[in-house]
Amino acid sequence: MSSLLHRWIYVWMVCCSVVLAGLPSLARASDESLHVVFVGNSYTYTNDLPMLFRALVHSQTPERDVETEAFVMPGGFLNERWREGVVQHYLKSNQVDVLVLQEAGGWLRCAEHRALRSTFACTDSLRTHKRYAEFAAKRGGRTVILGTWGADVREQASISRVTRRLSKAIDALPADVGEAIIALRRLDPDATLFVDRILHPTPDVSMLAAIMLYARIDGWLPEARAVALSQPLISVTALPDARLPLSMQYSTLPRAEFAGFSAERMAMLRQAANTALTAHEP
16 A cells, blocks of 8 residues: 555544544534523633633634523522523523533532432432423424533542433533543643632633533534634623523623633643543444
8 A cells, every 4th residue: 555545544534533523413514503502600601601612613613603692600500590490481582502501510420429319409400401401402402511520530530420421311412521621631730720629610621611512513623723702701700690691791790801712722722622522432
């Protein structure tokens, strides 16, 4: 076999690995309009993950129509949002393509905790994920579970396992940010990942979450391009009200200036995301 053919096969395999890294995914066309709704708490609104996701999408396809909304508050649980009914009303009133669910940080590991897995709080959390996924599916939307992160590798392994199992059980897609954080720590041991002991994310971690969501939704990893931001990031000290769309509260929330992400930084975050996405492929 000629060296040229060997090289062609190698390039083809590398290209395939980049595409497959996002599978399973919604595999949407990169120029389709996209409406994503986030339901979560401070892990989602700190640094304004919805805005970072829009900025990431526009760095890939500037003309793409991307809309996001979020229903978030400090320390919030998904079953609280479900009981309020505000999210369901929004889904009924708007054409939503993707629903992103972020449970209270690390709480999903209750399903593997002997003393917690049979409690109402744990079983109701799992049921609420299913309720949301079924509600979105009836209106033509898909669900992504945004896997959160733990304080150590053992805790993270438990969160990740439950995230994958639950996603499969309710026909959702897992965006395991926790595993991507572990990969980023190995790539850049000096990186600051959290701003406090509650593990609120730094901008790097929030962008890593945006990359994981992009891969799950579009079916491939974004190219490592610089990402400019149109507005300051929401501060961890913000106190949004989940009974109102986040977009209606922007003028009242404390913010912090942030310069954006260079192409070099995006390349490292992309590599960490790729490691997490391919970790459990058959």
